[in-house]
Amino acid sequence: MVEAFVAEPPCAVCGRPATHVELVAPDARPVGWQHWSPAQRDAQTAARERHTGQRWWLLYSGIAAGNGLGRPADPAEAQRIVDAFTQPYRYAAVTTAGFYDDAGFCPRCDAPYCFHHWNVSSTGYGRCPRGHGKSLDPHWSP
Numbered sequence: 001m002v003e004a005f006v007a008e009p010p011c012a013v014c015g016r017p018a019t020h021v022e023l024v025a026p027d028a029r030p031v032g033w034q035h036w037s038p039a040q041r042d043a044q045t046a047a048r049e050r051h052t053g054q055r056w057w058l059l060y061s062g063i064a065a066g067n068g069l070g071r072p073a074d075p076a077e078a079q080r081i082v083d084a085f086t087q088p089y090r091y092a093a094v095t096t097a098g099f100y101d102d103a104g105f106c107p108r109c110d111a112p113y114c115f116h117h118w119n120v121s122s123t124g125y126g127r128c129p130r131g132h133g134k135s136l137d138p139h140w141s142p
Helices: 036-052 075-084 093-096
Strands: 003-008 020-024 056-061 072-075 125-127 134-136
Touching: 020 075, 056 075, 072 075, 075 093
Parallel strands: none
Antiparallel strands: 003 020, 020 056, 056 072, 125 134
């Protein structure tokens, strides 16, 4: 069954959150809503109102980019994301969520790293602390 949650896989080097994944229940507010500016609250409320019906809402902050104030997620996608972020976090499960940067996970290390430890270049290509590389920018292509 789908339940609202927040997942912040810790960086394998420093322990800071590598990424932020938040699934917000229909008609609920994101964690930290009280710290958002009035403009952010208004924009997010308007975005959710454009997507009527009982929709889950996905907030994602990745290594090089994110989805801003979020986007709708249908129940099947919401369940897939819940399943992907069941602890202990593992690359094989997390990658099934379909995030462009695998939520900060290096597939060869089976570990997440934060932006500071991915060593991201200006092209959006990153190298983990062990030298494994991959694209971390959803807008870059060769």
